[in-house]
Amino acid sequence: MNRLALPMIRLDNLTLGYDRHPAVHHLSAEIPAGALVAVVGPNGAGKSTLLKGLAGELRPIGGRILLPELPAGGLAYMPQRGEIDHSFPVSVFDVVAMGLWHEIGAFGGVSREQRRRVRAALEAVGMAGFESRPIGSLSGGQLQRARFARLMLQDAPLILLDEPFAAIDSRTVDDLVELILGWHDEGRTILTVVHDLEQVRRHFPTALLLSREPVAFGPTAEVLTPERLARARRLSEAFDEHAHECHIEELTVAVAPDAAAHPHAHDHGHAHDEGHGHAHPHPAAHTAPRPRRGLPRH
Numbered sequence: 001m002n003r004l005a006l007p008m009i010r011l012d013n014l015t016l017g018y019d020r021h022p023a024v025h026h027l028s029a030e031i032p033a034g035a036l037v038a039v040v041g042p043n044g045a046g047k048s049t050l051l052k053g054l055a056g057e058l059r060p061i062g063g064r065i066l067l068p069e070l071p072a073g074g075l076a077y078m079p080q081r082g083e084i085d086h087s088f089p090v091s092v093f094d095v096v097a098m099g100l101w102h103e104i105g106a107f108g109g110v111s112r113e114q115r116r117r118v119r120a121a122l123e124a125v126g127m128a129g130f131e132s133r134p135i136g137s138l139s140g141g142q143l144q145r146a147r148f149a150r151l152m153l154q155d156a157p158l159i160l161l162d163e164p165f166a167a168i169d170s171r172t173v174d175d176l177v178e179l180i181l182g183w184h185d186e187g188r189t190i191l192t193v194v195h196d197l198e199q200v201r202r203h204f205p206t207a208l209l210l211s212r213e214p215v216a217f218g219p220t221a222e223v224l225t226p227e228r229l230a231r232a233r234r235l236s237e238a239f240d241e242h243a244h245e246c247h248i249e250e251l252t253v254a255v256a257p258d259a260a261a262h263p264h265a266h267d268h269g270h271a272h273d274e275g276h277g278h279a280h281p282h283p284a285a286h287t288a289p290r291p292r293r294g295l296p297r298h
Ligand SMILES: Nc1ncnc2c1ncn2[C@@H]1O[C@H](COP(=O)(O)OP(=O)(O)OP(=O)(O)O)[C@@H](O)[C@H]1O
Pocket: 018, 023, 041, 042, 043, 044, 045, 046, 047, 048, 049, 050, 241
């Protein structure tokens, strides 16, 4: 069977948001296993929110996230880089070794073989010799390399990266892009939030253009057209930040195989395949609680 034919991620009319205010909605898509997808869109488009939902950190307000091919512990998520406490007394080695947590558990020690793997991961990101350095002493680019090393140790088939190239030097960006392309060659499924559209055009075969709803999903050259980018900007400007969940009728029929119920969903013919009988919900996110009320505001 063609490995690329299997959906790694399936979104069914998904709505994600905060305090029941949608941040991104009407999102339906099938992302095949092995895809390398750039998630793009204007500020506030819902890109980070989508990744949080996929990572199980945010429960859907409506619709479903299905990860039919994902083994337990098979998802590695790298959120946006936050501030780090520079007085935090932990070494680069220890931070990177946290990538082995699913093997080691909360109280386990690191074996000789695992130490070797931590060192190999540091070497792969160009950080050999930095093992004993306090994490707080690293530059922004070095810290991002260390975070990539930690992610590598998770050895996950599904990788979610939120703005991994933000505020780092171009040499580091090039190295991190190479690592991502290597993971893609290994057959992993990768979703990366990227702001630089030139980078997306150069390196990412597939793009998902979001603007509070999906604008387009498919081959990058077909997604990043001037018309679609303009539409994304218009949608973003028109979005009502304070709207409650809308089109409740749609949300309650989210699992019905009726593409007409979510017309924005398949801009590039990524039609639903209702035949994946082995699909099981995401362990953390899955189905939304039943919507309580609807205010069809737009
Ligand atoms: N924790 C939160 N609580 C409430 N609202 C939030 C929260 N996080 C994000 N939002 C809102 O959700 C919407 C989508 O935000 P999100 O961070 O997903 O967008 P984004 O596309 O990643 O934006 P950017 O490119 O600026 O990082 C925005 O209106 C944002 O203000």
